[in-house]
Amino acid sequence: MKKLLFFATVIFLIFLFVTPFLPKSLIKINSNVPITANDLFNKIGHFYYVYESKLPAKIQRKFIGITVYYNEPVIGEIQFSDGKFAITKNGHIIGYVSGSYNEFKLKADMESKQWSENFASMVVEASKTGCLKNMKSVAIFGENSGFYDKNGIAVIMGNDEYSKKFLEYEKLIKMFNKRVKMIEKIDLSYKNEAVIKWRGK
Numbered sequence: 001m002k003k004l005l006f007f008a009t010v011i012f013l014i015f016l017f018v019t020p021f022l023p024k025s026l027i028k029i030n031s032n033v034p035i036t037a038n039d040l041f042n043k044i045g046h047f048y049y050v051y052e053s054k055l056p057a058k059i060q061r062k063f064i065g066i067t068v069y070y071n072e073p074v075i076g077e078i079q080f081s082d083g084k085f086a087i088t089k090n091g092h093i094i095g096y097v098s099g100s101y102n103e104f105k106l107k108a109d110m111e112s113k114q115w116s117e118n119f120a121s122m123v124v125e126a127s128k129t130g131c132l133k134n135m136k137s138v139a140i141f142g143e144n145s146g147f148y149d150k151n152g153i154a155v156i157m158g159n160d161e162y163s164k165k166f167l168e169y170e171k172l173i174k175m176f177n178k179r180v181k182m183i184e185k186i187d188l189s190y191k192n193e194a195v196i197k198w199r200g201k
Contacts, residue, residue, distance in 0.1 A: 021047040026065030033072045033092040040068055075127045076135075089127065091120030118159040119145040125162035131170065144189050149173075151180050158189030168194055 023046055027037045040055055041048035050066055053059065057070040072088040085093050119138070122145045126132040135147045139154070146156040151173075157165050165188040172194060173180060185197040 020049055020051040022050050022065060023047055028065065028067040029070070030067060031070040031072070032094050033070075033088055033090065035070060040070070076123060076132055087120060087123050089124065091124045093120065122146075122157050122162050126166060129163060129166045131166045134173075151183070153180070153183050154185040156185065156187045156189050172196070 021044065024037050027041075027048060027050065029035060029037070029040070035055070037043075037048050040053050040057060041050055042052070042054070043049075050059065053068070055070055057068050060067045060069065072090060072092065074086045074094070075089050077086050087093055119140070123132070123138060126135060126147075134149045136150045136152075138145070138147045140146070141154070141156045144156050144158050146154065148154055155169055168188055169186060172186060176183060176196075182199050183196055184199040187195040187197070
């Protein structure tokens with residue numbers, strides 16, 4: 001009887017260690033952005049199938065449970081009045097590790113007084129359209145998101161239709177290529193209209 005009980009206990013412990021199905025309480029997530037077990041694994045009833053992740057995450061198996069490590073790629077840096085931050089490909093803001101060069105803190109969605117979802121969307125769209133390389137710094141103009149380009153032009157984007165507005169920005173830069181240094185501001189916050197302010201006017 002004791003041998004049977006011992007054998008059953010061993011089998012049960014082995015099952016806990018190798019089982020492909022775990023409840024949420026046994027899944028620990030270490031990520032630089034907010035994600036849940038639902039974002040990582042397929043759910044079957046009250047359990048998650050933990051042998052196949054939906055995201056490129058590293059899974060460390062323990063005796064009981066797993067730890068998942070996921071770092072969303074960073075696409076750029078942002079300097080706010082309350083510190084330097086980075087933005088990930090899906091628009092999350094994360095902060096630097098104090099005292100560590102060019103690394104980011106494993107803490108999701110750092111708050112900033114000048115931060116909004118619209119602003120994140122603009123930077124993500126800049127990355128998708130290839131305009132991120134033209135941006136020297138990002139800025140808030142009143143309630144509108146925008147940036148300063150590498151020509152020193154203040155570009156006001158507004159808070160929507162970023163893909164269309166980045167195309168319009170590139171079109172204007174090409175159109176006024178020989179006089180681009182004379183442009184002080186491009187305002188794209190208006191519907192179907194771009195307003196250019198020239199330096200000295």
